[in-house]
Amino acid sequence: MADLWSDVAEQPILVSKSGTCANVIADSTPRIQQCIQQLLDLLDTRARAWAACGNFEPAWIDAARIRQLAPFSVSAYLCGGHVYSLQGRQKAAIAIYDQGLKYASLSDPSHQQLVEARSMAHERDSTKIDFIKEFPIDIIENIAPRILSQEEMIGAEIRQYLEVSHVWRERLLMCIRELHLKSETYIDDLTNHGDLLEYVASHCTALTLQPRTAGFPRLVSMAQFPSLRTLVSEYPATDDDHDFNTTEKALGALEVLGTTLTHLAIYTHLDLSLGSILSSCPNVVYLETSNLHGMDTVPECYPTLKALLFCQDDVEPSIHDVTKRFPGLEVFMVSPFMFTTDLNIVQDNCPNLKILGCNVSSTQYDRNFLHLGATGSSADHTAASDGIHTLYLNHIVTVGLLGSTKDILDFMTRNSHSLQRIHICAPLPDDPEAEARQVIDTYQQMTNADNGVPQFQRLTRYLQDIYGPDENLMAEWVVKRSPYLKELELVDTRSAYFSHYLLDGGFFDNLIGLHDLEMINCFLRVDSAIEVGGLERFIQYHKTIDSQLHTLVIPEHARLSNDALDALTTLERLEVLGFSLPLVRDQDTVDNDVQFSRFIEKLISGCPRLHRLRLHRNYLGPSLNNDILELLYEHGIKVDYI
Numbered sequence: 001m002a003d004l005w006s007d008v009a010e011q012p013i014l015v016s017k018s019g020t021c022a023n024v025i026a027d028s029t030p031r032i033q034q035c036i037q038q039l040l041d042l043l044d045t046r047a048r049a050w051a052a053c054g055n056f057e058p059a060w061i062d063a064a065r066i067r068q069l070a071p072f073s074v075s076a077y078l079c080g081g082h083v084y085s086l087q088g089r090q091k092a093a094i095a096i097y098d099q100g101l102k103y104a105s106l107s108d109p110s111h112q113q114l115v116e117a118r119s120m121a122h123e124r125d126s127t128k129i130d131f132i133k134e135f136p137i138d139i140i141e142n143i144a145p146r147i148l149s150q151e152e153m154i155g156a157e158i159r160q161y162l163e164v165s166h167v168w169r170e171r172l173l174m175c176i177r178e179l180h181l182k183s184e185t186y187i188d189d190l191t192n193h194g195d196l197l198e199y200v201a202s203h204c205t206a207l208t209l210q211p212r213t214a215g216f217p218r219l220v221s222m223a224q225f226p227s228l229r230t231l232v233s234e235y236p237a238t239d240d241d242h243d244f245n246t247t248e249k250a251l252g253a254l255e256v257l258g259t260t261l262t263h264l265a266i267y268t269h270l271d272l273s274l275g276s277i278l279s280s281c282p283n284v285v286y287l288e289t290s291n292l293h294g295m296d297t298v299p300e301c302y303p304t305l306k307a308l309l310f311c312q313d314d315v316e317p318s319i320h321d322v323t324k325r326f327p328g329l330e331v332f333m334v335s336p337f338m339f340t341t342d343l344n345i346v347q348d349n350c351p352n353l354k355i356l357g358c359n360v361s362s363t364q365y366d367r368n369f370l371h372l373g374a375t376g377s378s379a380d381h382t383a384a385s386d387g388i389h390t391l392y393l394n395h396i397v398t399v400g401l402l403g404s405t406k407d408i409l410d411f412m413t414r415n416s417h418s419l420q421r422i423h424i425c426a427p428l429p430d431d432p433e434a435e436a437r438q439v440i441d442t443y444q445q446m447t448n449a450d451n452g453v454p455q456f457q458r459l460t461r462y463l464q465d466i467y468g469p470d471e472n473l474m475a476e477w478v479v480k481r482s483p484y485l486k487e488l489e490l491v492d493t494r495s496a497y498f499s500h501y502l503l504d505g506g507f508f509d510n511l512i513g514l515h516d517l518e519m520i521n522c523f524l525r526v527d528s529a530i531e532v533g534g535l536e537r538f539i540q541y542h543k544t545i546d547s548q549l550h551t552l553v554i555p556e557h558a559r560l561s562n563d564a565l566d567a568l569t570t571l572e573r574l575e576v577l578g579f580s581l582p583l584v585r586d587q588d589t590v591d592n593d594v595q596f597s598r599f600i601e602k603l604i605s606g607c608p609r610l611h612r613l614r615l616h617r618n619y620l621g622p623s624l625n626n627d628i629l630e631l632l633y634e635h636g637i638k639v640d641y642i
Contacts (some may be wrong), residue, residue, distance in 0.1 A: 340403030387418025553578030
C-alpha cells in the first residue's frame with residue numbers, strides 16, 4: 001500500500017528475528033494494516049450513506065479524507081465518483097474515475113470497477129430529458145396567464161418568455177387566452193418586432209399604442225388580430241408612416257378589426273367622423289375619441305354604445321344632440337361642457353347613466369374603472385341602477401361654468417340616492433337672479449327644516465376645489481347630508497404654495513359623527529388667531545371611537561392644544577399626518593420645541609402604521625430640527641411638503 005500509511009503498515013526488517021519484542025512487532029504490523037483498512041472502509045461506507053440521503057457536503061468530505069489517507073487507493077476514486085454521480089454531476093464523476101485509472105493496474109480487480117463506473121456515468125451524462133416537451137399541459141395552463149397576461153407588456157418583455165425554445169413557445173401560446181400588447185416608445189415600437197407579431201397577434205386581445213409609435217393601420221398590414229377586443233391608439237407617429245397615415249387606411253384597418261372590437265380609444269389628426277367609426281366597429285360599447293363631428297352620419301338611435309368619452313378643442317357640441325342618439329350610455333365624459341342646464345338633459349336622454357364627467361381630459365380618469373361601467377360588471381355600478389354614482393365637474397379656465405348653482409344642486413339632489421363619488425373642481429356660477437351663496441343658503445334651510453331634502457346615503461368620496469365661501473357652503477351642505485362619507489378632500493388650487501381662502505373654524509364640527517371617515521385632506525388654511533375648537537373637537541371625537549382614519553391633513557396654520565395633540569397619538573390606524581409648523585398652541589419657542597418633540601415621540605409610539613408626515617410649505621416659518629428628523633428616519637417615516 002504505497003500511500004501516506006505505507007511506512008506505518010509495512011512489515012519492518014528486523015535485525016533479530018527472535019525474542020519477545022520481535023514477536024510483538026511482527027504481530028502488531030498486520031493488525032495496524034487491518035485498522036487502517038477498516039478506517040478506510042468505514043469512511044467509504046459513511047460517504048456513500050451521506051450521499052444516498054442527499055447530504056453531499058459531508059459525503060464529499062469523507063471521500064476527500066479517503067484520498068488523503070490513501071491517495072493511490074482505487075477505492076478513494078470509486079467513492080468520490082459515486083458521490084458526484086448521485087449528485088447528478090456526471091462529468092465530475094468521470095474526471096474522478098479517470099484519475100483513479102491512472103493508478104490502477106490492469107491486473108487490479110478494482111480497475112474493472114472503475115471502468116464500469118465510468119461507463120455508467122458517461123451513459124447518464126448522455127441521457128437528455130426534454131422537460132419542456134414532457135411538461136404537463138395543466139401546469140403550463142396555470143403558468144401561462146401569470147407571465148403573459150399582465151395588464152400591459154411591451155414586445156421585449158414578451159420576447160424573453162418566448163425565446164426559451166420553439167417547443168416552449170408553442171406550448172405557452174397554446175395556453176394563452178388574453179394578451180395585452182403595448183408600444184411605449186420608438187425603441188419598443190411593435191413594428192421592430194415583426195417576427196414576434198407573427199406569433200402573438202392571434203392571441204392579442206388588447207393593444208395600446210402610445211403617442212409617436214406606429215399606428216394600428218401599419219400593424220394590421222403586418223399581422224392579423226382576430227381576437228382583438230380593446231384598441232387604444234394615441235396620435236401615432238407620422239414621419240415614417242406616410243403610406244398608412246391616411247383616413248382611408250385608418251378606416252380600412254378599423255373595418256378589419258371592427259368585427260371583434262368592443263373597446264376603442266382613438267386619438268388622431270385624421271378626419272375620422274363619429275359615424276364612420278361606429279359603422280366600421282358595429283360591436284363597440286366603449287368609445288373614446290377626439291373627433292365628434294359628422295353627427296349627421298350617426299343613426300338617430302344607437303342604443304348599444306355604453307361609454308362615450310370625447311375631448312375636442314373646438315366649440316362645444318350640442319349635448320342634447322349627442323346624448324339623444326345614445327340612450328344606453330352608462331359613461332359619458334365630455335369636454336368642453338359649459339352649461340349647467342345640460343346636466344339634467346344628459347340624464348334625461350341617458351336614463352342608465354352611471355358616470356358623468358364634465359371638462360375632464362383623458363389623463364384624469366382610469367380607463368380600467370370606466371370599462372367596468374361599460375360592461376356593467378362592477379358591484380358599484382349595479383348597487384344603484386337608477387342614478388348617477390360618479391360625478392366629475394371640472395371647468396374650462398378661460399370660460400368657467402355658465403348657468404346656475406341651482407342646476408348643480410338640483411342634479412345632485414336628484415341623484416342623492418345613488419351618488420358615491422363627487423369631484424367638483426370648478427368655481428360655482430352665480431344664478432341670474434341670485435348669487436350662489438343665496439342659493440346654497442336656501443338649500444341649507446331646506447336641509448335644516450328636514451322637509452324632504454334627501455341624504456346622500458351612498459356617498460363615500462367628496463372632493464371640491466374651494467375658491468371662496470360659496471364652495472365652502474357647498475361642501476358643508478354635502479357633508480351634513482352624507483352619513484357614510486369615507487374620503488373628504490378640500491383644495492385651494494389658486495396657488496401652489498399659499499392657501500388664500502380661510503376655512504371657517506367650525507367646519508370640522510360638521511364631521512363629528514361621521515364614524516366611517518378614513519381620509520381627510522384639507523389643503524386650506526385657518527386664521528391662527530381664531531379658535532380651532534371645531535378641529536379639536538373632531539380629533540377628540542375620533543379618540544372616543546374605533547377611528548378608521550388613515551390619512552389626516554389638517555388646515556395650514558392650525559395650532560392645537562396639548563389635549564388635541566395627545567388625542568392624535570391614539571389614532572392607531574393613522575398612516576399619513578399633515579400639518580404646518582408651529583403646531584403647538586400658546587407656547588414660547590423653547591417650550592414649543594420640547595412639546596413638539598414629545599408629541600412626535602408619542603405619535604410614533606401610538607400610531608405604529610405611520611409612515612409619512614406632510615408639512616404645509618412655509619418658507620418663512622420654522623422647520624423640523626435635526627433630532628426630530630433623525631428620529632423619524634430611524635422609524636422609516638418620510639417627510640414631504642405640500
